[in-house]
Amino acid sequence: MSLVFHMGTFEAVFPIDRLYAKNHMWALEREDGLRFGFAAYAVRLLQDVYFLDWDISADMDVREGMQIGDIESSKAESSLHAPLTGKILRINNALLKDPSAINVDKYDEGWLFEIAADTTPLLEASEYLQHLEAVWEVTQKTIKGQLNE
Amino acid sequence: MLCLQGIEGDMIVLSWMYPRAARWTLTRNKIQGQEGVTLLVEEIDSDEDEEQETEQNSEPMPRVIDSLNIPSRKIYCLDLRIHKEAGVYLQEIKRISEEAKITIIEPTLENVTGKEPSDAQESNGKAPGQPVIIKEETKRRWYPVIDMSRCTNCMECIDFCLFGVYGVDHTETILVEQPDDCRKGCPACSRVCPENAILFPQHKSPAIAGSADVLENLKIDLSKLFGAPEADAVDVAVRERDEQLMLVGRDAVGHDVGLERRQIERDDTKKDELDHLIEQLDEFDL
Known part of the structure; x- marks a missing residue:
């Protein structure tokens, strides 16, 4: 089961078996923590990812919003920020060699990292969609307004 | 010049x-x-499959x-x-x-001293065939330049700049009146320009120095959407302006000065019922 958000004509699909962070990452509960990856919204904005770099490593404590890495695609670049406060358990090292799984299998093989943390600040898929409704306009403005920076 | x-x-x-x-x-x-x-x-790294996703809805x-x-x-x-x-x-x-x-026309003895002056070469009074070398020390100058193909004469820049760099000519068209009053290193007006029409030829960022690369092949920075702390172009511009004001012993003004127009215009552009009515009228083939 999935929910769909329309980004213009593009349909971004969000499985309801997991939670979502406001910075457009999904979170799946695992034995010892939460596994995070990019949600369809983020992947659509990034498009073809060719570079991924982390400032973090296993056992590191991160705060919500803290910069933890960088990503670059053919169309965009972004710093990456921790979706919540907790301890990094592991990083998906396979992506460092070839980040293409972020595009081809974002909800499984394309996972990014795992954090031992509380799920409290995360959103259900339906709540996340409401968040998207609210931020979609800002997102479009951000993309269109870039030339002024 | x-x-x-x-x-x-x-x-x-x-x-x-x-x-x-x-x-x-x-x-x-x-x-x-x-x-x-x-x-x-x-040289521009271009991806040929570049599709323009951000369609412009607004009227030119x-x-x-x-x-x-x-x-x-x-x-x-x-x-x-x-x-x-x-x-x-x-x-x-x-x-x-x-x-x-x-x-x-090659600058030979004949065509420089000859009776028919060529429009490509001007005679300079020096020995024929010798180029004039102007020995002037080149200082790095810092000044804004307006790209008139983008400028809409909205006056955001003249409102924002508190150093008197901008003025208007006899047709009320914006111009860079006092380029040398511009504060070195401050490109704040170019950040608040809604049309990205203000260039600083000496700025380190290609976008502000007028690179075509940046205009056509800009990489979108998604950091803010992915959780980076908020700091938009206007905030950066306000900070830069305050730094310059304080450098010359004036008080920082923050967001209080020169940004009102932006807010007012924004409200004005909202279409009301009358606008929609007129648009419908336009659709009729009268």
Whole structure:
């Protein structure tokens, strides 16, 4: 089961078996923590990812919003920020060699990292969609307004 | 500049600036002409499958360039930073002169001292055939240049700048009135310009220095959407302006000065019922 958000004509699909962070990452509960990856919204904005770099490593404590890495695609670049406060358990090292799984299998093989943390600040898929409704306009403005920076 | 103002025909200008910055600097100095297209361009990493996703819904705005009476002669601006080899430039100059179908008159004894003055060469009173070398120390100058093909005369810049750099001419058109009053290193007005029409030829960021690369192939920075702390172009501009104000012993003004217009305009652009009615009327084939 999935929910769909329309980004213009593009349909971004969000499985309801997991939670979502406001910075457009999904979170799946695992034995010892939460596994995070990019949600369809983020992947659509990034498009073809060719570079991924982390400032973090296993056992590191991160705060919500803290910069933890960088990503670059053919169309965009972004710093990456921790979706919540907790301890990094592991990083998906396979992506460092070839980040293409972020595009081809974002909800499984394309996972990014795992954090031992509380799920409290995360959103259900339906709540996340409401968040998207609210931020979609800002997102479009951000993309269109870039030339002024 | 005085010397360049005297040239009437097509012109090739070589400088250490982006062509766009050079062209509008010349325009400001009353050296006007149509944009000559050079094949010497900066290398741009372009992806051929580039599709323009951000469609412009808004009506095209009138630009200042539409009201300028630009002569039909062409001005070609070449960026000297692209190649190290002089030959490349000579080749391009030859190509352009072919294209413009003008004959280059070599400065020989006959045509410099002869009775028929050529429009490509001006006699300089020196020994014939000798180029004039102006021994002037080149200082790094810092000033804004307005790209009139993008400027809509919205006056955001004149409102925002508190150093009196901007003014208006007799037709109420924006112009850079006091370029030397501009605060070195401060590109704040270019950040608040809604049309990205203000260039600083000497700025380190290619976007602000007038690079074509940035205009056509900008990489979108998604950091803010992915959780980076908020700091938009206006915030950066306000901070830069405050720094400059404090440097000259004035008080910082924050967001309080020169940003109102932006807010008012925004409300004005909202369409009301009357606008929709008029649009519907327009659809009728009357």
